[in-house]
Amino acid sequence: MFKELNPLLHSELRLAIISLLISLEEADFIYIKQQTGATAGNLSIQIEKLRTAGYIDVIKSFKGKMPCTTCKITAQGITAFEDYVEAIKSYINK
Amino acid sequence: MFKELNPLLHSELRLAIISLLISLEEADFIYIKQQTGATAGNLSIQIEKLRTAGYIDVIKSFKGKMPCTTCKITAQGITAFEDYVEAIKSYINK
Protein backbone atom coordinates (compact mmCIF):
# COMPACT_ATOMS: atom_id res chain seq x y z
CA MET A 1 0.00 0.00 0.00
CA PHE A 2 2.22 2.82 1.29
CA LYS A 3 5.95 2.46 0.81
CA GLU A 4 8.25 3.45 3.65
CA LEU A 5 9.72 6.93 3.43
CA ASN A 6 13.45 6.97 4.23
CA PRO A 7 13.49 9.29 7.26
CA LEU A 8 16.85 10.71 6.29
CA LEU A 9 15.40 12.07 3.09
CA HIS A 10 11.94 12.82 4.44
CA SER A 11 13.10 16.14 5.81
CA GLU A 12 12.40 19.36 3.96
CA LEU A 13 15.98 20.64 4.11
CA ARG A 14 17.79 17.36 3.51
CA LEU A 15 15.48 16.58 0.60
CA ALA A 16 16.20 20.01 -0.88
CA ILE A 17 19.95 19.48 -0.53
CA ILE A 18 19.80 16.09 -2.25
CA SER A 19 17.44 17.39 -4.90
CA LEU A 20 19.91 20.20 -5.67
CA LEU A 21 22.87 17.83 -5.80
CA ILE A 22 21.02 15.40 -8.06
CA SER A 23 20.81 18.03 -10.79
CA LEU A 24 24.10 19.82 -10.07
CA GLU A 25 26.47 17.00 -9.12
CA GLU A 26 28.38 19.52 -6.99
CA ALA A 27 27.55 22.61 -4.96
CA ASP A 28 29.16 24.60 -2.16
CA PHE A 29 27.80 25.48 1.27
CA ILE A 30 26.97 29.08 0.41
CA TYR A 31 25.15 28.18 -2.77
CA ILE A 32 23.09 25.50 -1.01
CA LYS A 33 22.33 27.99 1.75
CA GLN A 34 21.07 30.54 -0.79
CA GLN A 35 18.99 28.06 -2.77
CA THR A 36 17.36 26.45 0.26
CA GLY A 37 17.03 29.53 2.46
CA ALA A 38 18.34 27.51 5.39
CA THR A 39 20.28 28.97 8.30
CA ALA A 40 23.98 28.07 8.38
CA GLY A 41 23.60 26.09 11.60
CA ASN A 42 20.77 23.96 10.35
CA LEU A 43 22.51 23.43 7.01
CA SER A 44 25.75 22.42 8.71
CA ILE A 45 23.93 19.75 10.73
CA GLN A 46 21.89 18.35 7.86
CA ILE A 47 24.94 18.16 5.57
CA GLU A 48 26.76 16.23 8.26
CA LYS A 49 23.84 13.78 8.55
CA LEU A 50 23.80 13.17 4.82
CA ARG A 51 27.56 12.71 4.84
CA THR A 52 27.43 10.22 7.73
CA ALA A 53 24.78 8.24 5.85
CA GLY A 54 27.09 8.08 2.83
CA TYR A 55 24.66 10.03 0.64
CA ILE A 56 27.06 12.89 -0.07
CA ASP A 57 30.79 13.56 -0.04
CA VAL A 58 31.95 16.74 1.67
CA ILE A 59 35.19 18.35 0.52
CA LYS A 60 36.68 21.15 2.56
CA SER A 61 39.04 23.47 0.71
CA PHE A 62 39.94 27.14 0.42
CA LYS A 63 38.66 29.50 -2.24
CA GLY A 64 41.38 32.14 -2.07
CA LYS A 65 41.66 32.63 1.68
CA MET A 66 38.10 31.73 2.50
CA PRO A 67 37.12 28.22 3.55
CA CYS A 68 34.82 26.47 1.12
CA THR A 69 32.73 23.36 1.78
CA THR A 70 31.74 21.54 -1.37
CA CYS A 71 29.12 18.78 -1.49
CA LYS A 72 28.75 16.08 -4.08
CA ILE A 73 26.17 13.32 -4.22
CA THR A 74 27.37 9.70 -4.06
CA ALA A 75 26.03 6.67 -5.96
CA GLN A 76 24.37 5.60 -2.71
CA GLY A 77 22.77 9.03 -2.44
CA ILE A 78 21.38 8.80 -5.96
CA THR A 79 19.84 5.39 -5.24
CA ALA A 80 18.35 6.61 -1.96
CA PHE A 81 16.81 9.61 -3.72
CA GLU A 82 15.36 7.45 -6.49
CA ASP A 83 13.88 5.09 -3.91
CA TYR A 84 12.43 8.04 -2.01
CA VAL A 85 10.80 9.39 -5.17
CA GLU A 86 9.21 5.97 -5.81
CA ALA A 87 8.01 5.80 -2.21
CA ILE A 88 6.48 9.28 -2.05
CA LYS A 89 4.57 8.53 -5.25
CA SER A 90 2.70 5.80 -3.38
CA TYR A 91 1.20 8.60 -1.27
CA ILE A 92 0.51 11.23 -3.90
CA ASN A 93 -0.73 9.22 -6.89
CA LYS A 94 -3.71 7.36 -5.55
CA MET B 1 12.96 27.03 -6.44
CA PHE B 2 11.70 24.72 -3.67
CA LYS B 3 8.12 25.18 -2.51
CA GLU B 4 7.36 25.00 1.21
CA LEU B 5 6.15 21.64 2.48
CA ASN B 6 3.18 22.00 4.83
CA PRO B 7 4.62 20.47 8.00
CA LEU B 8 1.27 19.02 8.99
CA LEU B 9 1.21 16.89 5.88
CA HIS B 10 4.95 16.29 5.68
CA SER B 11 4.72 13.43 8.14
CA GLU B 12 4.68 9.85 6.95
CA LEU B 13 1.63 8.83 8.98
CA ARG B 14 -0.43 11.99 8.52
CA LEU B 15 0.28 11.94 4.80
CA ALA B 16 -0.82 8.29 4.62
CA ILE B 17 -4.05 9.11 6.48
CA ILE B 18 -4.88 11.99 4.15
CA SER B 19 -3.88 9.99 1.10
CA LEU B 20 -6.27 7.21 2.17
CA LEU B 21 -9.10 9.64 2.85
CA ILE B 22 -8.60 11.39 -0.50
CA SER B 23 -9.48 8.18 -2.32
CA LEU B 24 -11.98 6.78 0.17
CA GLU B 25 -13.80 9.89 1.43
CA GLU B 26 -14.43 7.98 4.68
CA ALA B 27 -12.61 5.39 6.79
CA ASP B 28 -12.71 4.22 10.38
CA PHE B 29 -9.90 4.08 12.94
CA ILE B 30 -9.34 0.33 12.66
CA TYR B 31 -9.20 0.39 8.88
CA ILE B 32 -6.72 3.27 8.84
CA LYS B 33 -4.65 1.46 11.46
CA GLN B 34 -4.53 -1.66 9.29
CA GLN B 35 -3.70 0.17 6.08
CA THR B 36 -0.98 2.35 7.59
CA GLY B 37 0.46 -0.15 10.07
CA ALA B 38 0.50 2.59 12.70
CA THR B 39 0.17 1.94 16.42
CA ALA B 40 -3.14 3.00 17.96
CA GLY B 41 -1.48 5.67 20.11
CA ASN B 42 0.34 7.31 17.28
CA LEU B 43 -2.74 7.14 15.06
CA SER B 44 -4.92 8.67 17.77
CA ILE B 45 -2.55 11.62 18.08
CA GLN B 46 -2.10 12.22 14.36
CA ILE B 47 -5.86 12.03 13.70
CA GLU B 48 -6.40 14.63 16.41
CA LYS B 49 -3.81 16.93 14.79
CA LEU B 50 -5.48 16.65 11.39
CA ARG B 51 -8.85 17.30 13.00
CA THR B 52 -7.58 20.38 14.87
CA ALA B 53 -6.16 21.73 11.60
CA GLY B 54 -9.59 21.32 9.98
CA TYR B 55 -8.30 18.80 7.45
CA ILE B 56 -10.58 15.98 8.57
CA ASP B 57 -13.86 15.51 10.41
CA VAL B 58 -13.96 12.88 13.13
CA ILE B 59 -17.25 11.21 13.97
CA LYS B 60 -17.52 8.99 17.05
CA SER B 61 -20.32 6.44 17.03
CA PHE B 62 -21.06 2.85 17.97
CA LYS B 63 -20.93 -0.09 15.61
CA GLY B 64 -23.11 -2.54 17.50
CA LYS B 65 -21.72 -2.24 21.01
CA MET B 66 -18.16 -1.24 20.02
CA PRO B 67 -17.06 2.37 19.70
CA CYS B 68 -16.18 3.43 16.18
CA THR B 69 -14.21 6.49 15.12
CA THR B 70 -14.84 7.51 11.53
CA CYS B 71 -12.71 10.02 9.60
CA LYS B 72 -13.68 12.05 6.58
CA ILE B 73 -11.60 14.56 4.67
CA THR B 74 -12.81 18.19 4.51
CA ALA B 75 -12.65 20.62 1.58
CA GLN B 76 -9.76 22.32 3.41
CA GLY B 77 -8.02 18.98 3.70
CA ILE B 78 -8.36 18.31 -0.02
CA THR B 79 -6.86 21.70 -0.86
CA ALA B 80 -4.00 21.20 1.59
CA PHE B 81 -3.23 17.80 0.08
CA GLU B 82 -3.29 19.18 -3.46
CA ASP B 83 -0.94 21.99 -2.43
CA TYR B 84 1.37 19.49 -0.76
CA VAL B 85 1.50 17.36 -3.90
CA GLU B 86 2.44 20.44 -5.95
CA ALA B 87 5.12 21.37 -3.42
CA ILE B 88 6.74 17.94 -3.18
CA LYS B 89 6.96 17.85 -6.96
CA SER B 90 9.34 20.82 -6.81
CA TYR B 91 11.77 18.51 -5.02
CA ILE B 92 11.34 15.31 -6.99
CA ASN B 93 10.99 16.52 -10.61
CA LYS B 94 14.15 18.41 -11.22
Added chain:
DNA sequence: ATAAGTAGTTTATAAAATAAACCAAATAAT
Protein backbone atom coordinates in the same frame (compact mmCIF):
# COMPACT_ATOMS: atom_id res chain seq x y z
C1' DA C 1 43.61 48.90 16.43
C1' DT C 2 38.54 48.33 15.93
C1' DA C 3 34.50 47.08 13.78
C1' DA C 4 32.05 44.34 10.74
C1' DG C 5 31.48 40.49 7.62
C1' DT C 6 32.23 35.47 6.00
C1' DA C 7 32.08 30.56 6.61
C1' DG C 8 31.09 27.69 9.19
C1' DT C 9 30.50 24.57 14.08
C1' DT C 10 28.69 23.68 18.61
C1' DT C 11 25.40 23.92 22.16
C1' DA C 12 20.84 24.60 23.86
C1' DT C 13 15.95 24.71 23.28
C1' DA C 14 11.57 23.65 21.16
C1' DA C 15 8.80 20.65 18.57
C1' DA C 16 7.63 16.20 16.79
C1' DA C 17 7.21 11.23 16.63
C1' DT C 18 7.03 6.99 18.94
C1' DA C 19 6.42 3.74 22.56
C1' DA C 20 4.59 2.33 26.67
C1' DA C 21 1.10 2.47 29.98
C1' DC C 22 -3.50 3.02 30.87
C1' DC C 23 -8.85 2.95 30.61
C1' DA C 24 -13.54 1.28 29.76
C1' DA C 25 -16.30 -1.88 27.82
C1' DA C 26 -17.02 -6.48 25.46
C1' DT C 27 -16.16 -11.20 24.75
C1' DA C 28 -14.20 -15.71 25.91
C1' DA C 29 -12.47 -19.16 29.07
C1' DT C 30 -12.56 -21.76 33.78
Added chain:
DNA sequence: ATTATTTGGTTTATTTTATAAACTACTTAT
Protein backbone atom coordinates in the same frame (compact mmCIF):
# COMPACT_ATOMS: atom_id res chain seq x y z
C1' DA D 1 -19.86 -16.07 38.27
C1' DT D 2 -15.37 -14.58 38.22
C1' DT D 3 -11.12 -14.17 35.90
C1' DA D 4 -8.53 -13.47 31.73
C1' DT D 5 -8.21 -11.59 27.05
C1' DT D 6 -9.43 -8.69 23.31
C1' DT D 7 -11.15 -4.36 21.24
C1' DG D 8 -11.02 0.49 20.55
C1' DG D 9 -9.16 3.79 21.78
C1' DT D 10 -6.60 7.97 24.98
C1' DT D 11 -2.96 9.78 27.89
C1' DT D 12 1.58 10.23 29.51
C1' DA D 13 6.43 9.78 29.09
C1' DT D 14 10.56 9.13 26.42
C1' DT D 15 13.30 9.57 22.48
C1' DT D 16 14.36 11.69 18.28
C1' DT D 17 14.53 15.60 15.26
C1' DA D 18 14.67 20.28 13.87
C1' DT D 19 15.61 24.96 14.75
C1' DA D 20 17.65 28.89 16.81
C1' DA D 21 21.09 31.12 19.25
C1' DA D 22 25.73 31.54 20.56
C1' DC D 23 30.32 30.91 19.49
C1' DT D 24 34.98 30.29 16.74
C1' DA D 25 38.36 31.54 13.49
C1' DC D 26 39.61 34.18 10.02
C1' DT D 27 39.19 38.36 6.58
C1' DT D 28 38.30 42.78 4.93
C1' DA D 29 37.48 47.51 5.43
C1' DT D 30 37.92 52.02 8.48
